[in-house]
Structures are given as C-alpha cells and as structure tokens.
Amino acid sequence: MSIRLWQLHLITAGFSVASVACAASRAAQTSRDPQISGSPTTVVIDAGHGGFDRGGIPSQRIPEKEMTLDVAQRLKTLLAASGYNVVMTRDSDVFVPLPSRVAIANSYRNAIFVCIHFNSANRIGAGGIETYFYGRDSLPLASAIHYYVAGGAPSSNRGVRRRGFYVLRKTTVPAVLVECGFLTNPTEGEYVQTVSYRQKLAEEIAAGVRARNSVAASSTTRMATADSVPLQSYIDQTKTSNSERSRRHSRKKRSRSSSSKKKSSSKATGSEANVILNEQEG
Numbered sequence: 402m403s404i405r406l407w408q409l410h411l412i413t414a415g416f417s418v419a420s421v422a423c424a425a426s427r428a429a430q431t432s433r434d435p436q437i438s439g440s441p442t443t444v445v446i447d448a449g450h451g452g453f454d455r456g457g458i459p460s461q462r463i464p465e466k467e468m469t470l471d472v473a474q475r476l477k478t479l480l481a482a483s484g485y486n487v488v489m490t491r492d493s494d495v496f497v498p499l500p501s502r503v504a505i506a507n508s509y510r511n512a513i514f515v516c517i518h519f520n521s522a523n524r525i526g527a528g529g530i531e532t533y534f535y536g537r538d539s540l541p542l543a544s545a546i547h548y549y550v551a552g553g554a555p556s557s558n559r560g561v562r563r564r565g566f567y568v569l570r571k572t573t574v575p576a577v578l579v580e581c582g583f584l585t586n587p588t589e590g591e592y593v594q595t596v597s598y599r600q601k602l603a604e605e606i607a608a609g610v611r612a613r614n615s616v617a618a619s620s621t622t623r624m625a626t627a628d629s630v631p632l633q634s635y636i637d638q639t640k641t642s643n644s645e646r647s648r649r650h651s652r653k654k655r656s657r658s659s660s661s662k663k664k665s666s667s668k669a670t671g672s673e674a675n676v677i678l679n680e681q682e683g
C-alpha cells in the first residue's frame with residue numbers, strides 16, 4: 402500500500418509538470434492511459450461459472466453463467482477502450498477450474514482481478530449488491546467498484562465484505578469479487594435480463610476500476626477502510642430457518658473461534674458456486 406501511495410505521489414507530481422507543459426495533451430493522455438508511467442494495467446476479468454456449472458441454486462430460472470459472461474464481455478469492451486490490457490479467464494460458455502482462473506491472474510505482474518457473480522437465495526426477498534475482497538491491498542479496488550456498482554444499481558447496498566473465497570485468497574494481485582444482485586429476486590432478476598442494465602453494471606464496474614487509485618489515496622469516509630471491514634467467517638452471512646443447519650453452524654462457529662488459524666474448506670478444483678451456495682442466504 403505504501404509503495405502504491407508513493408507511486409501515486411510521483412504520478413501526481415508528474416501531473417503538475419505536465420499541466421504546465423501542455424494541459425490539453427495531459428487531458429488526452431489521462432482519458433486514454435490507465436497508467437501514466439510503465440506498462441498498462443492488466444485487468445483480468447473473471448466471469449463466474451460456465452459450462453456445466455450454471456451457477457446459483459437448482460430452482461433458479463435465470464442462468465448465472467450467462468449473465469456473468471455478458472457483463473464480463475461488456476466490461477472487457479469498456480476497459481479495452483480505456484487503454485487497459487484486458488484478459489478474460491473465459492470468453493465463452495466453458496468451465497474453467499478455479500485454480501486455472503487464479504493462475505491466469507497471477508501470471509501478470511501488473512494486474513488486477515475482477516470476478517463477476519450474481520447471488521441467489523431460497524428467500525426471494527433477498528437482494529442487493531455486495532463486493533468481496535480478502536487481501537488488504539485489494540480493499541481500494543473493492544471499495545471503488547462497490548461504490549459505483551451499489552451507487553448505480555436500484556438494489557440495496559449489502560456492503561463491502563472481507564471473505565476468503567478461493568479466487569480471492571489465492572490471487573497474488575489485487576482481487577475483487579462483485580455480486581451484482583440476486584437473480585432469485587424478482588425485481589433484480591428482471592433488471593438483469595435487460596441489455597441496458599447489464600451494460601450499466603459493466604459501466605459501473607469499469608468506473609470503479611478507473612477510480613481505484615484515487616480511492617487508495619483518499620481519506621473520504623464514504624469508502625470502506627481496512628479497519629471498518631473485518632474478516633467475516635463463512636457462516637456470518639448465512640441466514641436460515643433450518644434449525645439443523647443453525648446448530649451445525651453454531652458448532653462450526655465454536656470450533657472456529659477455538660482455532661483462529663483454521664483454513665476455509667473451499668475446494669480448489671470445484672466451483673466458487675458451491676462455496677457461495679454454502680455461504681449465502683439459503
């Protein structure tokens with residue numbers, strides 16, 4: 402983080418010099434170049450699920466894998482037009498194992514990872530936008546993306562959350578997983594099935610990517626801070642009326658609190674869907 406801030410100061414200083422030399426040229430450059438010095442930032446876009454992995458829950462009508470891919474492809478177009486080097490973990494309806502997705506992200510030194518998902522729940526009233534990060538270096542990116550997506554969506558704001566999803570734990574670059582609404586929510590599901598709304602989601606995510614450095618340097622209280630977003634265990638977000646599950650979760654909670662180093666049980670070769678299913682409502 403400190404290195405990034407130091408770089409930002411250098412970039413800011415560079416802006417001052419440039420503004421004296423040629424303000425018009427600088428304006429043109431900043432609108433095109435995602436990074437003023439060095440190679441362009443690589444954005445690895447990860448469309449959740451794919452292939453046999455449809456995403457969501459069995460009773461779900463809207464296929465998550467299709468919605469994530471469509472938003473990802475729109476985001477790709479937007480970011481490429483802004484000068485970013487864009488890499489897709491999948492660009493068609495294929496299944497890509499989570500370790501492969503992570504390996505793609507980690508193969509780029511100067512990269513950020515944006516994972517796109519939609520939520521699902523048995524309780525149809527569940528709704529809203531939530532954005533996940535794990536490593537502290539990922540918080541500015543998560544805050545920026547969440548600020549724009551939650552601000553631009555008609556859905557409720559479920560907040561920026563810190564949790565050890567496989568793709569967030571294993572990536573060595575700033576990584577974010579954004580849940581762009583609940584496909585099982587009638588209102589959000591209707592929105593997501595329109596092209597204009599999926600385009601809107603992509604535009605808001607792109608705005609967050611572009612704004613991530615200003616969030617890192619900003620002290621504004623509108624954004625989440627590292628201290629305000631504690632690490633959440635998987636069971637924290639689980640709301641269920643099933644008493645057996647509640648008891649099971651309670652036992653897990655006790656065992657986890659007695660072993661703070663206990664690792665998550667997400668499967669490396671499985672789908673994030675399974676993890677999310679276990680963690681989200683229902």
Ligand SMILES: [Zn+2]
Pocket residue numbers: 449450456457465518519520673674677
């Ligand atoms: Zn998903």
